[in-house]
Amino acid sequence: MLDRRLLLEFLPGLVFLAVNAVSTLYVATGAAILAAMLAVYLRYRIDGQLPFLAISTVLLSIVMLGAGLVQDDERFIKVKPTIGGVSFAIILAGGMLARPSMLQRSMGYKLEMIPTGWTVLHIAWIALALTLATLNELVWRNTSTDAWVTYNALSGPVTFAIYFGITYAVAWWYWDEDEEEEEAA
Structure with missing residues (x-):
């Protein structure tokens, strides 16, 4: 469910x-x-x-x-996902510099990764945000408004799934087994 x-x-x-x-x-x-x-x-x-x-x-x-x-x-509406994606990438890049990093602060209670994992996760999320911004630009500039609306509405669940998949893969690869053992002890 x-x-x-x-x-x-x-x-x-x-x-x-x-x-x-x-x-x-x-x-x-x-x-x-x-x-x-x-x-x-x-x-x-x-x-x-x-x-x-x-x-x-x-x-x-x-x-x-x-x-x-x-x-x-209506171009102002169509470019909103691009602006949002680029802004998110910039915020993530700035959040990488914080200690603990922005993603570690917001997700660290669920994910126990080594420091390299948090860096990789930031870079992956930044790359995805910029890729999605670029895709939005390509779609709205090269298709009809109705096609863009369909793309925009359906890209939400797909985007969520991709962010989840990236996070899962990075967490699996960079899981902090030492932290898990300390909690078990």
């Missing part, structure tokens, strides 16, 4: 896809923002913590929707 949190991650993309099928890109974006705000609220109710990445995505979406409406240009 899927975790409630996982379903909430996919909610905005599904709303975006469904509303775009019956309305405009602007209305679909607004509906997805409302769905994302609902998902943030429900995640807070479930976890007791604010999901800052989701909040930053909502804020970026609001800004880009507003700019698109003011300029009457």
Whole structure:
């Protein structure tokens, strides 16, 4: 059975896809923002913590929707995943310099890896964020709006799976067996 949190991650993309099928890109974006705000609220109710990445995505979406409406240009909406991906990569790169690193701080309670593993995980996530930003640019510039909407909505679950797969592989490869033995003792 899927975790409630996982379903909430996919909610905005599904709303975006469904509303775009019956309305405009602007209305679909607004509906997805409302769905994302609902998902943030429900995640807070479930976890007791604010999901800052989701909040930053909502804020970026609001800004880009507003700019698109003011300029009457849907490219602002289409470029939002690119800006988000590049921003995420920059934040991850900066987070690599912190001690403990950003990912270690946010995931270290679940993953016990040697220091090299955290560096590899940061680099892998940065590479994936930049790859996804590049893919978004290629898709929105070379396909119809409807094709881009479908890509954008369906890329969410795929992206989640890829980040999970990368994290699993890196954690498996760089697992800190000494830490595990110390806890068992």
